[in-house]
Amino acid sequence: MDLIKKLSVAASALALTATVASAQTNLRIQTHYAPETVSGKLAQQYVDDIIEMSNGEIQVEMFYSSSVVKSVETFDAAATGILDCDMTGGGYQTGKNPAFQFVADIMGGYETPYQQLSWLYFGGGREAAAPLYNKYGMELIGWWVYGQESFASSKPIAKVEDFKDWKFRSPPGMETKIFEKLGASPIVMDFTEIFTALETGIIDGADASGLANNVGLGLYDIVKYANFPGFHSMPSDHLACNKAVFDAMPAHHQKIMKVAMEALALRTALTFEKANAEAAAQLREQGVTLSQWAPEELAKFRAAAQATWPEFATTPEAKALVQAHMDYLGQLGLVVGQ
Numbered sequence: 001m002d003l004i005k006k007l008s009v010a011a012s013a014l015a016l017t018a019t020v021a022s023a024q025t026n027l028r029i030q031t032h033y034a035p036e037t038v039s040g041k042l043a044q045q046y047v048d049d050i051i052e053m054s055n056g057e058i059q060v061e062m063f064y065s066s067s068v069v070k071s072v073e074t075f076d077a078a079a080t081g082i083l084d085c086d087m088t089g090g091g092y093q094t095g096k097n098p099a100f101q102f103v104a105d106i107m108g109g110y111e112t113p114y115q116q117l118s119w120l121y122f123g124g125g126r127e128a129a130a131p132l133y134n135k136y137g138m139e140l141i142g143w144w145v146y147g148q149e150s151f152a153s154s155k156p157i158a159k160v161e162d163f164k165d166w167k168f169r170s171p172p173g174m175e176t177k178i179f180e181k182l183g184a185s186p187i188v189m190d191f192t193e194i195f196t197a198l199e200t201g202i203i204d205g206a207d208a209s210g211l212a213n214n215v216g217l218g219l220y221d222i223v224k225y226a227n228f229p230g231f232h233s234m235p236s237d238h239l240a241c242n243k244a245v246f247d248a249m250p251a252h253h254q255k256i257m258k259v260a261m262e263a264l265a266l267r268t269a270l271t272f273e274k275a276n277a278e279a280a281a282q283l284r285e286q287g288v289t290l291s292q293w294a295p296e297e298l299a300k301f302r303a304a305a306q307a308t309w310p311e312f313a314t315t316p317e318a319k320a321l322v323q324a325h326m327d328y329l330g331q332l333g334l335v336v337g338q
Contacts, residue, residue, distance in 0.1 A: 023057050023250045027241070030063040030078075031087040032071040032191045037216035038275050039146060039209070039237070039268070040064055043087060046239075046264045053256045071191050072172070078242050079137040085241040086138070094173035096136065099317035101174045103129045103140075105235040106325050108178070108305025113145035113269040115332060116234060121262075123328035132317040139246040141239040142261025146210045146272040148230030152198065152219035153205030157227055158291035160300045169194050169206040175233065178308050182301070198222045207233060211283075212275035220288050228280050228290040231298055232305075306335065
């Protein structure tokens with residue numbers, strides 16, 4: 001009997017080993033970032049991390065610079081199975097539901113990436129965002145926030161008055177409304193079209209990314225004005241995966257992907273603090289003019305931004321997210337008028 005028990009235990013162990021060994025997840029992920037940018041390299045680090053932590057059980061085919069579908073189409077491509085995961089940002093999906101604005105970039109809200117990340121993980125953000133992603137067949141894995149963005153411009157942008165008649169590339173969504181109120185002329189175009197549009201003079205400037213990423217894109221080879229530190233936009237790039245694909249993954253693969261996103265978030269915030277400071281010094285040496293906005297000018301922007309939030313809270317999901325943000329921003333003392 002002892003021999004039978006031992007053989008039974010051994011057989012069970014072999015079966016478990018075989019099951020674990022056969023666990024395999026193959027993912028196709030697209031990002032809008034070019035591989036040579038700081039964010040592109042960080043995305044590759046995330047891929048390397050999940051492959052190594054899973055001992056090769058997770059394998060990733062990574063697509064950069066929106067090489068499979070346009071940036072705005074990445075989310076739907078993942079939801080429908082053309083891809084498995086979207087590593088762009090919720091801002092591209094505001095036409096689908098305005099609630100995506102408030103998981104993408106609540107402009108005029110948080111001042112640092114750490115505040116914004118703390119809302120997601122400790123301020124009710126993940127709980128408020130999950131139903132939105134699930135509604136469209138996707139699962140939010142996590143965020144990576146690189147901090148405040150800086151503009152690239154062919155003319156000075158040192159105060160609100162400089163936005164008057166300023167034609168600039170804008171992502172879709174709430175940003176266009178805020179800047180129209182401030183006198184600018186936002187033009188929505190794909191991330192990949194910015195360089196050519198600046199070069200040909202179709203636009204005067206661009207809201208593309210953080211200062212270091214803008215350098216990587218070569219924007220300041222064309223135009224010679226920027227603002228630093230940034231203030232207007234701090235997008236939360238996301239990793240969102242097809243929910244059916246994610247639900248079918250072994251639990252330890254799911255955990256690896258989520259924990260690795262937390263590591264990517266911290267690495268991104270820390271990396272860009274250093275990279276943006278280095279980029280600023282480099283650009284000054286190259287003759288690029290960097291403007292730091294005065295507090296009274298920043299207050300004008302924040303007031304215009306926060307006045308615009310309710311205009312986009314037109315769905316139940318958006319209202320829930322705005323309320324979650326307002327509650328947390330109130331705790332941080334970052335709501336205008338409080």
